[in-house]
Each structure stands twice: as C-alpha cells, then as structure tokens.
Amino acid sequence: MAKWVGQPLKRVEDPRLLTGRGVFVADLPLKDPYAAAILRSPHAHARIRSIDASAALAARGVAGVITGADALAHTQPFAVGVQAPVKYYCLATDKARFVGEPVAVVIARDRYLAEDALELIQVEYEPLPAVVDPEDALKPGAPILHEAAGSNQACHREIVYGDVEGAFAAAAVVIRERFRFPKYSSTPIETYGVVAAYDAASGVLTITSNFMGPFILHALVARALGLAENRLRFVVPPEIGGSFGIKTSIFPYLAVMGLAAMRTGVTVRWIEDRREHLLASSSGVDRVAYRELAARDDGTILAMRTRWYDNVGGYVRSPEPGCTFRPVGNWVGPYRFANLAADAHVVLTNKSLTGPNRGYACGHLYFEIERMVDLLAQRLGMDPAEVRRRNFIQPGQFPYRTPSGGLYDSGDYPAAFERALEAAGYDKLLEEQKRARAAGRLYGVGLAVAVDPSVSNMGYITIALDPAVRARPEYLPKSGAIESATVKIDPLGKVTAILGTAPQGQGHQTIVAQIIADELGLAPGDITVVDEMDTFTRVWGISSGTYSSRFGSVGTSAAALAARKLKDKLVRLACALTEAPAESLVFADGRVMPRGGGSRGLTLKELAGRAHWNTQALPPGMEPALEATAVFGFPLADSPDAQDRVNSSNTYGFIAEVMAVEVDPETAEIKILRYVTVHDAGVIINPLIAEGQIAGGALHGLGGALWEELAYDSEGQFLSGSFIDYLVPSASQAPVIEVEHLATPSPFTTLGAKGLGEASSMTAPAAVANAVSDALAPLGIAITELPITPSRLWHLLDAARRRPR
Amino acid sequence: MKPPPFDYYAPASAAEALELLGRYGADARLLAGGQSLVPLLNFRLSAPAVIIDLNRATDLAYIKEETGRVRLGAMTRQRAIEFSPLVKSRLPLLAEATRWVGHLPTRTRGTVGGSLAHSDPAAEYPAVATALDAELVVRGPAGERVVPAAEFFLGLMTTALQPGEMLVEVRLPALASNSGWAFEEFSRRHGDFAIVGIAAMVTTERDRCRSARLAACGAGPVAVRLRGAEEILEQGGLGDLNINAAAARAAELVDPSADLHASVEYRRHLVHVLTRRALKRALERARGGGAAPLRS
Amino acid sequence: MAEPRKIRMTVNGQAREGWAEPRRLLADFLREDLGLTGTHIGCEHGICGACTVLLNGEAARSCLMLAVQADGAELMTIEGLARGGVLHPLQEAFWEHHGLQCGFCTPGMLMAAYDFLRVNPDPTEEEIREALSAVLCRCTGYQGIVRAVKAAADRMRSAP
Incomplete structure (x- = not known):
C-alpha cells in the first residue's frame, strides 16, 4: 500500500533553493515600496517624556514617522491571556520597558535613508530603575513595570494533581534542587520581514510576511488595528527562511507596519536587521525552578513539586504564558507517578519579550525532570538507566491519561529506551568511563528521555486562568487543533494539492506529494503542492499554521483525508459510468476496478477526463468538479476541566538519548564524543526529512545548553547584540548525531504519524547536563544552570579543587 | 544596519x-x-x-624576503599570507596564526595591515607582531618612520599612528635555525576572536634556550609581551618544570578583563595553560619534531 | 563624492552595471539593483555568511563590501553555479544528502564550499567542518551539509 510514504525521497523544494530562485519575503518584487526603520529604546526602563520627529519628517526621502501617539490614537492594545492589566501596544506609548522596544518608525524611500532619519528623532527619556531577575522582580520595592498591575507578577497558578502532600510524607527519599534555564532564541538566518499595503478604496490591508501562525494572531492584529477580519489579508511568500517558533512573535510588527501603511498610504517594507532581531524579536523564557522529588528507596518516583519563575520580559505577548503551560499535559514526562504540584509564577522584567522557541517550554521541563532523576539515582547509588526503567509508563497502558490530563496516544518507552542504550553501547561507554577515570580524565555518560508533544490544543493556554474565571458564564472556552488541505484532480488526471500551512523548511510539498501519490496511486511527480498561505483564499482556522510540530500529524491527516474524499467520489462516478452497483467497485493502484479484480476498470485519468468534460454524465446529486477539501480536527482536544486537567497536545512521541562527553580538565571545554537519539514519532513519512529535523533540533538544544544566551547586565543593558556575542553553533561545534526510529503508530492520526519538528531540542539540554554532571561527579559537581560555558564550568572545577576533600 | x-x-x-x-x-x-x-x-x-x-593601492600588497626578514605590504590579504610558500617557510608562526583569523571568506578580504592598525585586543596578528618584535613601517606627512611593535600597540584599539599617518608595511624576522613556534588559541567557536591566544617562538642552542618569544592576545587591552616568562626560559632552559614556571609567570603578567564569555580569572588561567601548551609544541618543533599537530 | 556613481562588473559571466552611492553594500547592489536575490542577507556584520559570493574567484562576504569596491570585478553568485541548467556537483550533493531545509543559508554555504573545495579538493571531515563554520545554518545541525560536501568532493575528484 505505502509505496512512497516511508521513502527517503529527495525534496521537490530543493532545486529552486539550490539555484537561488527561492522567493523569500525580502525577494518579493514590489511596486514602489518604501522602507521602514525602527527607533528603539536604549533604556531598559524609562518614561517617554516627549518625541520630536520634525527633523526626521523633513529629511530626504521620508514619507512619514509613526510614534506611540499614533498607536494610542489608532490602535488597541493586543489581547493577552492573563488577568493582570498589562497593556501591550505595537509601539511604546508611556514607557519603554526593555532595551530595544520599538519607540518610533520611519518610512522612507529606502532603508539607508530611513536609518539616516532615525538619527534625527529626538526622544526625551526619564530613565527608571530596572529589574531583570524574575525572583528580584517579585520582591518588595522592586521597580514596577506596569503600574496598573501593581506588581510584576503577570500570572500565578498553584495547581495540584493527586495527593502530593501524602506522597512526600510517605517518601523514603526526597531530593530538592534549584535550576536556572537561560534565555535563548533560535535566530533563524532569515530575520523578520513585513510588507504592508493598504487599499483605501476597498479598505483592505494586505500584509505579506514570514509569519507562520498560529493564525489566531490574525484576529489579534485585526482587533488591534480596528479592522474587520475580512479586511485584513495575511499572505505568506513561497519560502520562509527558518523560524523554529520565533516568527510567531512577528505579529506586533504586522500591526505596526499595517498602521504605518494605513497612515502614510505607501507600501511599507520592513526587513528586520540582525541587531534588531537579537535585541527584540523573541526567545524562550529564562526560568528559575525549585523542584522537589519524592521517591521510594527502590527508585520509584512518587511525586514531584515544582515552583517556577518564568521571565516573560516587559509585556505578556500572546501566546505567552504558554512558556509555563504549553506542556501541562506532559508535565510528568514519560513517568508513571501520579502526584504533581506546580506553583507557577509568570513574571514581568525589563528584558525583551518571549514566545514559542523550538520545544516551547519542554527544554526547561526535561532539564529539570531529567536532572532530578539523575540526582535520585546518585542518591540511591543506582544506575540512572535502571531508575528510568522502574518509572516508565508501560506499553500496555496506552492510551495513557496523565494526572494533568494529557492523553498519550501510543508508545513503547522501555523498548525505545533499550534501543538507545544498545545503539550507544551504554555498557561499553560505562567501561570506557572507568578506564578514563582511572587515567584522571573527566568522562561522562548522560541519559535523557522525554515525551515529545505535538499539535497544541488551543485550550491549554487557558490554564493560565483560574478555573473560577473559566467557569464564568461570559467566558468563552477555547479548544481544538485543526488543519486543512484541498486536493484537485485536473482533466488529465494530475493533481494539485493546496495547503493551509506556512512551512519554514520542513518540506511540506515533498511530504504531501508522497502521501497523495500513495492515496491516488500516482507518482509524487504527478502532484503539485501549493503551500503559500493566503488568508483570503485558503481554508484555515485559528489554530492553523506551521508551529508546534503540527504538520506531521494534522497536516498530513488533512491531506490524506482530502485525497480519500476524492477517491470515494471517483468510485461513485465509476459506478455511475459503468452502471455497476454501489459498493461493487473499489479504488486501487490508481484506478477504480471491481472489488476482487477481473476487469482493468477505469484509470484516474479516464475518470478525470469524463468528470471534467461531460458533467451531464455525473450521477444525480453528485457535485461537479474533482476537488475536495478536508479539515482534520482532533476530537480529543477539549478545553481544561475544573481540576485544570487538559490534553494540551494531540500526539505524543517519545525520545531517548545517550550522550558521552569529555571535559578538558584544564580549559573546561566540553567535547561531545557520542550522541545517540532514538525517536518514536509514529509512522515516518520521509526519513531524510525526519533526520534533518532531529539533527537540527538537537543542535538548537545544545546551542542553548552550551553557547547561546541573550544576556543582560543587572541594569538591563543588553550584552548579546551581535553574532559575535550571541554564539550560534557552527559546523565545527556540531556533534555527529546518530538517529534511530522506533515507531508506534498514533491511533489518532490518519496515517499514524506524529510530529517531530521540535524533538531533540527538548532533550539535548538535559542530556548534556547529565553527561557533564556525570563526568564531574568525582569532583562533587552537579550542573544546575545553563548555559555551561567553559568559563563558568572552569570556576566550578576550580572551586571543587579548592574544597577540602 | x-x-x-x-x-x-x-x-x-x-x-x-x-x-x-x-x-x-x-x-x-x-x-x-x-x-x-x-x-x-x-x-x-x-x-x-x-x-x-x-x-x-596595489603598491601596498606584497610579500618580500630580505636577508633575515620578510616584508609584508599593509594591504597583503590574510588569504595571500595563508597560501604563501614563503610565509610558510620563513614566517611559520604567522602562517599558523592566520588559520585562527576569521574564516577563509573573511581572509579573502582581510589584510595584515588592517588587523594590526585596528589593534583589537583579541586579534591574533598583533600578538604575533608583538612576540616577534615586528617593525611597523609608518608613513606620514613627515615621511617614513619605523615603530617597533612594543611601541605600536598603545591601548584598546589605539596605536602609535598619528593623524595623517598610515601603516604601509610590517617587517618580521624570518625563522632562525633551531627554532620552533606555536600559536595556541582558545575561542568559543572556530573563527571567533580569541578568548586567549598565545604566540610562542623558541630558539634552542644545544640544551639551552637561546631565546624565547611569547605574547598573548585576549588577555588585556592590547597584545601583551610576556617578557618575564621569556626570561625564565632563557635563564633556566626548556625543561618541563621550567616551562611550567614560565607559564605560571605568564599568567601573572597579563591584565585581562571580564566579558560575557570569560571571567578575569578564567582568562588568566588560560594564559597559563596555553602558554605551557604553546611552549611544549614550539620546543618539539625546535628539536626537529616539525610534524607536531597544528592544533593540540 | 557621496553622489551615486556608475558601477560596472561581470556577474555570472555577464556584464552588468548600475548606479550606487558609495555607502551601498555590495549585497544590496546585487539583490536590489541587479535583481540577483539569490544572495541572502542574514547579519550584515560578516558572521553568518549567507551573503557569501565569489569575488574574482574567491569567497567573500558581500555585506562587508561596498558595491563601489567591486567596480571592475568578476563576481559569481548562486545564480551562476549551475551551468546550462545542469546542477553543479555541490548542488546535486546538497539535494541528495538533504543539505538544506529552509534554504536561506544555502547560497552562502554553497559559495563557501565551492571556494573551499578548490583550495582543498580532498578534505577530511574535520577540515570540512572548519571550513563550513564560515556559514551559519540553523535548520540542519550541519549533518546533511557535511555529508554533502564530502560527497561532492569525492565526486569532483573522480570526475575527469
């Protein structure tokens, strides 16, 4: 049946990208465009006393200047998902709350002139004390960012599942640790880009950008600009140069450039530069976590308690505080324990804003959980592999309902874990470690396992609200996760598929061609796949978009379902044409033939020709045209219940990793010697693409764990404003990543596939932290903070060596 | 931007x-x-x-050998230095350091004079020039003057170049016999500026150290000559213990500052470690082990 | 002297010309004045390497050059790598080994790899990784790229 699904097909996307013919947002030919440049706050926290743009307005080539006054007069603050009255406009209005916050926009003939004019804008700032640490921000006397909120706490939830107190009281072992997870981004090599053009005659604002969803943010931008949603058109160009979640957070710029286009009447093009991107695009949160684990002395975990301080920066930008709640359904990871308490603080500070970043909050989560499991193993003198074995959810338990409401669809965690140990030669690595230690070398082996959630249920975010708020009659519950696809067969029997997605390098055209080729008995080359999003012409919903590892699961399901709808129609058409009784014909191998064979039947091409050229021959009641749209929606994506339980994602894969490292005892440099990763992402459609996603994700996770940090000094000044200081890993840092798959098909998706786009980005920090901790265990060093820079690690080594032994 | x-x-x-x-x-x-x-x-x-x-200004790009020294025009590309057989045989320390300067596509354009005149504290070339007592030829309204490296690099991105003057040439001593060299660097990523880099050149005379030349980059506002460490070697020889003593002394001679990537103490410690590594590799080469690995 | 001046260069074998102020970056000139948008801009300070082109046969950052500096020069951009509709072995290998995902860094990666294989036709994996560290990619973890460059090197060496 599956001739093409599962094959490592070369991508259809590649020839155009390899020859410089891809069309990214900055490449779009435009009629008479103007360039935008943004004036940004040099202060971490300052009241804006006045802005004088007169000199800039008089400068050569300038068409207009937009400031906070325009934002106040012509826009609404963006809706936020928390109760605290935090007003977030598309430009600073009263105060600047982080270095790099947009204060004014210049529109000029080209970017050179726009930057010239920026230098002429006079802003009078009154600098205010700043706070950057999320714990400091909650202390009495801390500078308050949003006076109306009265505190820097944007949201606080205390949630308890099961009998946590009882479990801790009964525990033989309790482990406590404090962790710090850093603020890092994914810095796609293509920065943000926006083209906004307003047609006053029709009242339509068209915004072309490298935005990838979720398209709920379309509604937010429409509301901020006071436009009806059917007067706001979002277009996504053929290519997006990477996102990794970061481009979700472009939406405030869509609003501000839309505003600029409406105010000036010209076509506005803004291509973010790298400095702007590092200063003010988006990142994951930096988190301080206090975690406690209760266990029996045989290694069985009974409960965990966690207290989080998640730093969302100067405002709450949707979909935050997803940083805290996105993984709610998989807060227990792959483990069976039933008792869990989370005390979650979402905190405002004078740092740049946060949002989804590959692994959205899961890197944080598994860094904590997996470090705790290793600490437990260390306390009990057990093999960390054995502790994990004793706690895994078992294959017979699926679908498995977690205490926090997640519904894990399928999996065989012990088998995948053993596969990873075997592939890495875990026992041999431990022997190697013995030899290395005897020779005075610092050699470590680290394990990390994780449940890999994909396709967010839009309802998860409402966990940020108290159940009492959600219970109010005027409250509109949120839930769901859908994706659409349209499949058309032309008169010669070739196929065009139209997707409602906005991919950023994931190869959707290739994947869908493989799927439809199998469904309709064609070759992938017979299928043209169109994946340019346009909200005026595509079928889409508020959850649409290419984020949250959605495509492998919902996108592929929609494409297959649309093809199946057409197959049904072709069968009915063939029945009519051949006067065969219904149910006597079937679609197989690209033709409709009698069930059980016996006749060659009618090919797809023959049927297509007849359907298009002779509509009178269609059976009564059959709609003309060979075109079907399917919208696949998860039926198990309910909104949270009164006990804060929610199935926050729709499919749940599994990851097991083994890493071996060596630390240079003199320079503290970490060398990754082996990195084995085993994934269960259900049915793999294209192993080439799957491996690419996993390797890329792994290096993202390692980037955050070892090199990348958006760093600030204690006054809120930004220290990572260039690629000289923000260290994107290069080919010479990247380890070889050995990838294996173990597939348990998802029962909930059409093809049994799950997402895997974030994958190892969520385990790599845990794996490397565990491996380095293991290497340094003889010195009594345990890693609790990332990134593990050589300088920081050397200080740990130095202090350990000075300690009396 | x-x-x-x-x-x-x-x-x-x-x-x-x-x-x-x-x-x-x-x-x-x-x-x-x-x-x-x-x-x-x-x-x-x-x-x-x-x-x-x-x-x-094509008259500023050349590599010429003279007795005992090599003259490089200020606009000589780093890439030309990298692939020059003359530099490889006569200025092997410069050749080795060049591999640490940015990446091939930046070396296509980057020049030796530009790097020296920019005087970035973490750049490799000023350390090589400082270690080898380079002569920097400066031309200005009053004509030409020759500035020794020790007097050229004055402070953070500040040189002895006066208004109206430009660097036109750098002269480096050619490799002497019985000499060995090494450029050791620790950086976060390949091609980045150094956290710390050490340029080393030793010349032996039977079992003695006739001369030692050491300089560090990334360990102060300018490339710094580690004369006190050189003296230890010149007086006490190149035994392991003495190399360690010189490396320890080197760490005392630097005045690093802290930044996002490294603390003062860590940089100082790296000066110690890399000086030792550089000296050992240089010594190995001086003794004829010319096939020592480029990077340890 | 800050006025626009005429700039002539040979790009991908064709004589091209345009007008540019002295401050105009070569990358902008190629993309916006000559319409060669295959060269991408990723950082404008010489680290990411997306804008790498061949200047007189050698890889260089087009964001760190003024267009006026390339007056009279011979350039090759990604648009000139395939000849007569036939992909270069590097392009073939990137396709075969999944050496690209979003494709944004790819032009710079190919230009840098092209230059590197000319100076080092038989590189080790370590040398490939060192050379490719001149260009940043966020999608692939470099895994497919390193394989592709190795495969292209092997193929180019064995080709007559």
Missing part, C-alpha cells in the same frame, strides 16, 4: 592615499580589508565623513 553616508576615495597608490589623508585628516578613515570597519559602519558605530579605500 546600513552605513551612514560618506565621501569616498579609492586612491591607486600609497602616495595618493597619504595625500588624501593629509587633506581630510581626522574626518577620514582608511578602509583596508573592511572585515572590522564595515561592520562598525553597518552598526553605525563609526561615521566618518570620508572613507579612503586602500584596496586599489
């Missing part, structure tokens, strides 16, 4: 460049390979009224 406006001249010779420099004085900046200046322009951290582009 677009440069501010400027007037632009591309003189065809050093003489023409000097004349322009005389005309525009402090309003002008010389543009060499552009791998540091153009980023500064793009960030608008530098906004000169006039750019004098030296890239068409």
